[in-house]
Amino acid sequence: MRYYKMSGFDYSVVILAVGLSIYNSMEFFGPMIKEEIQAQTDINAGKITHAEQLELTKKARNAQVAEQVKKIKESIQDQSNE
DSSP, rough: OOOOOHHHHHHHHHHHHHHHHHHHHHHHHHHHHHHHHHHHHHHHHHOOOOHHHHHHHHHHHHHHHHHHHHHHHHHHHHHOOO
16 A cells, blocks of 8 residues: 655645535634524523524524625636626
């Protein structure tokens, strides 16, 4: 069985790929994580019930999805117009 010896460039490419994937996941999941932390803080403080928070979170995520769908549709229209 042969082993591939990685050079410094190969290591830098791997580190760059891992860094980009972590950055993209934080960019994508960051707002959701912040929402969950704020929701738990509000629930613990007694400002809001768990059921109310679930409903608010559901509405916020639906709005985010609708916004993303709108951006995708605009992008498709821009590409078809070119």
